[in-house]
Amino acid sequence: MNNLAIAAYGLRKSYGDKVVLDGVDLSVPEGTIFSLLGPNGAGKTTAVKILSTLISADPGSGDIRVGGHDLTTDPQSVRAAIGVTGQFSAVDGLITGEENMLLMADLHHLSKVEGRRTAARLLERFDLVDAARKPASTYSGGMKRRLDLAMTLVGTPRVIFLDEPTTGLDPRSRHNMWVIIRELVADGATVFLTTQYLEEADELADRIAVLNNGRIAAEGTADELKRLIPGGHVRLRFTDPAAYRSAATTLPDAARDDESLALRIPSDGSQRELRYVLDQLDAAGVEADELTVHTPDLDDVFFALTDGVRVPAPTKVAAR
Structure with missing residues (x-):
C-alpha cells in the first residue's frame, strides 16, 4: 500500500460555539488526488488551512501528519513539503507574471540563477511565456489561476x-x-482538492470524501459513493417477445415495460449483482439484446448526503 501523504485523525475546530470540524479523519495516499466535497460552510477551507499550517486545530485533535511530518511538532518541515493554491488568487496584479514568479523564487531562497531558471520553466509549462512580461492585472481568469498554480510549484x-x-x-x-x-500527479505529487464542481471530483479524484455539518458523511471512490444512493438499476431490452416473457418470469422482481419489451431490475451496479442477473438469464437460456447499467451520479450523492435525504449511515468505503 502507498505511504500516506496526509494522515489526520479526530480533526477538530470550533469558533466560539460554532463547531466547524467535529472529529474528521483523513487519509490520503501518496501520488493520488483526494477530493473533499461539501456545501458552503461545511469546513473544507478550514481543513485545508489546518493541514497547511495556516491555522491550528483545536486541542483534543488527534495526530496530524503531512508529507511525513508531524504538523504539531514540526510545522516548518510540513511547510517545506507543501504548496497551497487558495480560493482567491495570490497573484500581485501590479507586477508582471515573471516578476510574480521571481518573487516566489526569492521567498523559497533560490539563487538568482536558479530562480530565473525555475520561473522560465514553469512559465513555459503553464503556457504563460507570451504574457510573462505583462502586468498580471491584464491576465484572464484562467491565466491568473495558471500563474497562481505555477507560483505554488516554485518550491x-x-x-x-x-x-x-x-x-x-x-x-x-x-x-x-x-x-x-x-x-x-503523474510527476509524483499528491493533490488535496476541494471543489463544489461535482463533475470535477468525478473526473479527477481517486477518492472522495463528503463533508457535512463538520463530519465526513461518506468516503470512497466516485463509483462506490454512487452505489450508496438508491435508484440504481439494470435495464434489459429484448426484440423477441417470447424471450422478454421468459426473462420476466425468470426475474420476478423486475419492473416490466411491455411496450418496449424492457425489464428494469433494482441494482447497486456492482459486479456481483450484475453477475447474478446474467447467471439467471443463462440458466433460463435467455439472452437480452441490450443491457445497460444505470447508477446515480455524484450530484445525487451530494444532495442526498448534505440535504438529509435518507441514505445509509455515514460510511467509509474500504479501498480495494
Missing part, C-alpha cells in the same frame, strides 16, 4: 492543496486546469 512541493482552484473559470479553462492537475 517543488510533494503535497499540493488546491482549494476550489477552478471557481469562476470558463469550461475550457477548467478543462485545461484538470490536465495540469493530472500531470502534477
Whole structure:
C-alpha cells in the first residue's frame, strides 16, 4: 500500500460555539488526488488551512501528519513539503507574471540563477511565456489561476492543496486546469482538492470524501459513493417477445415495460449483482439484446448526503 501523504485523525475546530470540524479523519495516499466535497460552510477551507499550517486545530485533535511530518511538532518541515493554491488568487496584479514568479523564487531562497531558471520553466509549462512580461492585472481568469498554480510549484512541493482552484473559470479553462492537475500527479505529487464542481471530483479524484455539518458523511471512490444512493438499476431490452416473457418470469422482481419489451431490475451496479442477473438469464437460456447499467451520479450523492435525504449511515468505503 502507498505511504500516506496526509494522515489526520479526530480533526477538530470550533469558533466560539460554532463547531466547524467535529472529529474528521483523513487519509490520503501518496501520488493520488483526494477530493473533499461539501456545501458552503461545511469546513473544507478550514481543513485545508489546518493541514497547511495556516491555522491550528483545536486541542483534543488527534495526530496530524503531512508529507511525513508531524504538523504539531514540526510545522516548518510540513511547510517545506507543501504548496497551497487558495480560493482567491495570490497573484500581485501590479507586477508582471515573471516578476510574480521571481518573487516566489526569492521567498523559497533560490539563487538568482536558479530562480530565473525555475520561473522560465514553469512559465513555459503553464503556457504563460507570451504574457510573462505583462502586468498580471491584464491576465484572464484562467491565466491568473495558471500563474497562481505555477507560483505554488516554485518550491517543488510533494503535497499540493488546491482549494476550489477552478471557481469562476470558463469550461475550457477548467478543462485545461484538470490536465495540469493530472500531470502534477503523474510527476509524483499528491493533490488535496476541494471543489463544489461535482463533475470535477468525478473526473479527477481517486477518492472522495463528503463533508457535512463538520463530519465526513461518506468516503470512497466516485463509483462506490454512487452505489450508496438508491435508484440504481439494470435495464434489459429484448426484440423477441417470447424471450422478454421468459426473462420476466425468470426475474420476478423486475419492473416490466411491455411496450418496449424492457425489464428494469433494482441494482447497486456492482459486479456481483450484475453477475447474478446474467447467471439467471443463462440458466433460463435467455439472452437480452441490450443491457445497460444505470447508477446515480455524484450530484445525487451530494444532495442526498448534505440535504438529509435518507441514505445509509455515514460510511467509509474500504479501498480495494
